[in-house]
Amino acid sequence: MIPAAAWGYQISSYPGTGGIWLRRAAVPHTGVVMPDDTDPANGPTSGSASSEAQRRTELGAFLRLRRERTTPEDAGISRGTRRRTPGLRREEVAQLSGVGVAWYTWLEQGRRINPSVQVLDAIARTLRLDRTERDHLYRLADIPGVPLDVSATQPQPPEHQTILDALIPLPATIVTARYDVLAFNDAYAALDPGLALLPAADRNVLWHLFTAEEHLQPLVEWEREVSFMVAQLRAESGRRLGDPHWTGFIRQFSETNGRFAEIWARHEVASSVTRRKSFWTVDGDEISVIATGFAMASTPDTKMWIYTPDDARSQRLLGLLVGRYQELGPAELLRRGARTGGAGRSSAH
Template identity: 45%
Template sequence: MPTNTNRAELRDFLRSRRARVSPEDVGIPATVRRRTPGLRREEVAQLAGVGITWYTWLEQGRPINVSSQVLDAVARTLILDAAERDHLYRLAEVPQPPVISDPPTELPGHLDTVLEALDPLPAMLVDARTDVLRWNRAYAALHPALVSAPPGKRNTLWQLFAAPEGQPRIVNRDEQAPEAVAGFRYRYSQNAGDPRWQDFVARLRTASPLFSRLWTTHDVAPPHLCDKRYDITGIGEVSLRATSMELTDHPGVRLVVQTPADRRSRENIDRLLRQATHL
């Protein structure tokens, strides 16, 4: 049941969206001149397949029960885009059904310039499933086996639980592992119907008994970034603090920048980059 504040917002939002849709937009012939622009309430109710009284109460913000199926019908009738549909669900305080995420579209070239400008800080672009999409020189020097892995394993969660040979050892993996799995399940629940996510989980459970055990706990938490401590052969320990920024024009894609947490880590990163330059 929406709160009083949300009911008022819901009322105003539905009225504004109804006024925006012309009869011609939904296949209703314009026969007589209308006093107000847009659709009438009874037209929205008829097109959405709901009762006129029920829709009137919804638009008036009355305390009625609302289902996701009915909200979807109203959203289609009012020709809401994805952002408006999400807004409608939030105002009605109805949990959204799982959303199958589309694969990230081709990323524009200027993002490579951004990544390069962040050197010597390791930086990457990563999607909701933690697949690594792009990276800079410093990230490649820190994770050579990861960036050269095939797409199905070029993934930070795969690195944490089934790191291939040549990857730096994550010193604080026991601390990070439960948090990483809980955060991943939070995103998984929004994409549970997507066979790509299901396949990834099945492969990782086979590859990592630890991941499989943690997955069966069903722990879930909003994702958050933690410090990672790496032990790099021939270099020493490096502690990195991650900062994540969403790309507004590519939903689900994040820019993650890793910053040395102390002087020793910064010096070791510099040594690693000098070593990589001479290879």
């Protein structure tokens, strides 16, 4: 006699199973199957269980409808003459995504499964989900953070640059939660010409601040500002546990920069708030600004930061600096600043 606990699920209506009882734990390398938290007769056992069950039901329905919408031709599969299923079959999605057929079936049927980020990425590619649909998939799967493929090399909508340019002489930039710089205007580049000289793929504010040579450091209070930014990064990373784009970035940063690793190890967290900060100009003068962040509805997990001069002197210096930047460009602006000595600048770190 087979113990009842050893067998727990039968897919009686799924083609090819023949009514075979499947082991609960038979989910190879794709995720974790958890015990159901519902009573077959009475439904969910608690309010939180009810919410989770609803989420799993929504996830299953979303996957099924997107599967039915994806044609065999979309997936590079010959349609054949005996196909009755609209769109792709479950086994086709499983094969194309590199997961088990039974496991994917359970996912569509609302079983309590914890899929990995990599598996969801593969399913999203198979079903040809766009960015909004993929983000919805991760939320339904209860992933702590949505993986971000946004990088400084991804083209931004032209209207974003138009808005940034219209803000001149106010410095403005668009950055991700990981501090990747997506776009900026000439006024921002005038404050930090060293960043403007970097290749687009290397424009990360934190990386720049920790690795730039002293004469390229733009911040007056370097220690205070980078500690605050790392605390913000720590808070954001807590919402993205398991996201390989974030874990890989932080691991590489920690391994290559001891100062970052030291500050990261403090486990300090901070929220994104409006704050005053000061920049060195290329001539060694100080410009004080108020940094205000605005969420970008069209690009999730990004903000537009606008820097407003904090006093009349800073406003005048900034106006002159922007004019020089637009005339000379970042390299020549830095060269002439170095030639004048930049006497007011002190050691950054």
